[in-house]
Amino acid sequence: MEVKEKTGEMSRRQFLTAVGKIGGGAAVFSVMGTLGLLSPETLKAAEYTPPNKNDLVLANRNGKKIIILGGGIAGLTSAYELGQAGYDCTVLEARTRPGGRIWTVRGGTSDTEITGAAQVARFAEHCYLNAGPMRIPQFHVTMEYIRKFNIPIEPFNNVNDHAYYYNENVGELSGHKVRKRAAKADVRGYVSELMAKAVNQQLLDLPLTPEEKEKLVNYLKAEGDLDKDLFYKGSSRGGYKDEPGSGLDAGVLRDPFSMKAILNSGFGNFFSSEYSYDQQMMMFHPVGGIDAIPNAFEKRLKGVIEYNSEVTEISQGESSVTVKYKDLKSGKEKTVTGDYCICTIPLSVLKSIKADFSAEMKSAIDSVNYASAGKIGLQFKRRFWEEDEQIYGGNTLTNMDISSIYYPPTRYLDKKGVLLGYYAFGANADKLGAMSPQEREKHALAQGAKIHPQYYDEFESSFSVDWKSVKYNLGGWVSYTGDQRQTIYKTLCKPDRRVYLAGEHMSYITAWMAGGIESARSVVTEIHQRVLQE
């Protein structure tokens, strides 16, 4: 009971630490579970115990010099966590800002892709594009740093049934913009009708009691909004031709699409994009741009990050790591030596950097592929999606090249806004990426205008990113095959003598900031343990 009473006064972290000191690792979770304080799942974040200065003192060790390559989220987390424990860290970052792919493009932001395509963003005040990560699941470890650093957040509207599906070459509904609610109501309606009737008519051999079958039918009635005879005949869930109003105006329901039309439309295949573990609501993002996260780390890493530092060579001695880098400001070649190195450089970039890694490690790094991903921010002088179409955040999905349009989940009711004109992957991203920024803009406008005819009247300026063409990234995120996870990935997970790899690519939470953070925390823990045992 003493422990239980104490928890009221303690933070979860303090409690974990306290119980951890009494009972050690596994016991913590069992106690927390018994008290009902832990959620049924084990979150990665809860498993981490930061390295502690006292451990070093107790072990009669000093904090070592750690060279961290790359100032993205993995590098920043490593430097922050090791710094808190008294380690001397240097982060080498080629750019003049922290964050890596965590990049907010604002008015004045400039970039030249490796093809030579140069852009300068002409976005207005408060208008921005989160070119890389843009949303955070509420249970990701990222939220822990947001909390620790007091970063203001707001919801990221990942689900909006008032936005549209729009497909081409899908039969009857080709070229129709259909509110998501309408497609969902019709698909769920027809499928539930078929299923409910099949259960009712004993067409299915179900391992269920009659009472359970009745429950199943009742569920399907609720799920599909079926009438008492189990028919789907449209539903208010799908919306109205004419909304209900005041007085005698009861409204007029929309007519459902036919089962054939809605089935052929392919809209149903979009539904599950909202179901995936890390895309389910609620999601969040920092107010004013995702770069609030790297900026908050940077503020706490004064003198630790060396910008304009392009790594050119990594080499290891008996008990040290030496990194050569080019100071992009002076053009001079510089050298730094430390006890350990955490290399967070994307493998797509690392493979071209000279390093005395083992042959196995080299070959592993060489064989990894990165995903294609591209975005364009379109600034409009009027938020017509809000004003004319009542869409506040969320996305419209389409089978056109642009794949999706995301409405800004921030500063609602403002005059201007930056709409994400496409967020494309794979072949679509490659096609768009191969275009010049001017062509991308033209293409995004032409396809987007099919859904929003207001585009041409309201458009002001754009900024686009093809991640495969962005220097120091050369890809959206790592993309392992199942085989690679069993082979080369295991090699990448082992330190190459004194060099440890970290980043989203060193996790099973790829493409997420949380992958970079979790990976950094693991490596930090490994290095700390090694130092204690040295």
Next chain:
Amino acid sequence: MEVKEKTGEMSRRQFLTAVGKIGGGAAVFSVMGTLGLLSPETLKAAEYTPPNKNDLVLANRNGKKIIILGGGIAGLTSAYELGQAGYDCTVLEARTRPGGRIWTVRGGTSDTEITGAAQVARFAEHCYLNAGPMRIPQFHVTMEYIRKFNIPIEPFNNVNDHAYYYNENVGELSGHKVRKRAAKADVRGYVSELMAKAVNQQLLDLPLTPEEKEKLVNYLKAEGDLDKDLFYKGSSRGGYKDEPGSGLDAGVLRDPFSMKAILNSGFGNFFSSEYSYDQQMMMFHPVGGIDAIPNAFEKRLKGVIEYNSEVTEISQGESSVTVKYKDLKSGKEKTVTGDYCICTIPLSVLKSIKADFSAEMKSAIDSVNYASAGKIGLQFKRRFWEEDEQIYGGNTLTNMDISSIYYPPTRYLDKKGVLLGYYAFGANADKLGAMSPQEREKHALAQGAKIHPQYYDEFESSFSVDWKSVKYNLGGWVSYTGDQRQTIYKTLCKPDRRVYLAGEHMSYITAWMAGGIESARSVVTEIHQRVLQE
């Protein structure tokens, strides 16, 4: 083309007005539709043309004196719209604040229910309970006033898959708190499996081509996350026993519940609560409390609202309406006379006010029922739902009396927070409403603690509302039967000589602020037309 080019420079309202002047009513929508500027649906908001001062001048008429009974959203809208057109309005409001059911309870707010139960809220700064309306669908007319009055808004997290379902007496899963994502994944998985196999084995007589059947099966595979043999064997959508992490930690999926267990749990019947037209994401609410809406109206109605004015009698002469009311401050009886009256007093209250309505109208008012609804705000000294359970907004649903728990969709990461400890309707609301505020608190804590054991350690104070017991409301919202809509409702919709009824109860958008607004706009239009033709 001239019109199209013009629209870029004009607001939608200006455009509607301009085209309306050229072509008149119906033509507006047809032109807007052709230009693709209107959404496929006809929104009520777009149909309203505010009364215009110039109309009165042209018709050689003066604005008249309008007496408005009730300072809720319908009364405020009426006074605002008529005031803009030069009418002389007086709003009589019994309370000392505007808004009626639009009520934000803050520290210091006091209220005594008709049973004599008195409460004073002891909420901390920034902590509040929206005791009545708390969320706004993005397409409701309410957003138009929010835009017009520049009221800051933020999302209302009506959907959160990281929150729970918790049911009792439902077999195997009784008393288990289950993340919504897990229940959704399992139900969709099993149902899709059954259906996909039935389609594949030609058990169903479907009016579909083989190609369409394949599309249906593919949809079901995506919907249920089925394997290649169409089995549901769990899904990452349902979450993990142990989340994926860094390095070699691929995570461990949770085991799905059995089909029988999940079917008997009743969780599936909760899903459709998120599907209904006006509960779909995205939803919004004003930052800092829903009373920002009535407060914004009040600011624009200086000298128009007379507070502390309890209406005691409504009587009509040949060409006037006289309203007697009690000044609750002085205790004096007062009288006001006008040309017309808009009565927005809930029918549950109006039926006890002396009025010389027609017998038909009186009988109609008498026969209307109001819904039971109750809420309790529980202030906790720590946001354990965010800190321990990573739940940021959204709701947990249960078959216990408390029905639901809503996590505050605002000021995330704050220390304290007011959680909606129950939002109950019908019999549950009656049961809780019959209790004293102390008993309600005790009951809400006891049931809520089954889901969140942190309750007792973290609880600070509560404030509860039973709408049937709130003076000047006596009910949550109107509740017509289908028959009543065809009979007495039609009577209520006709003015009784010079008295017009308005409010959510005079609409098909009952229980929503939008119903009150739409109703007010209709009545305002009717009165204006009548004045023009006098």
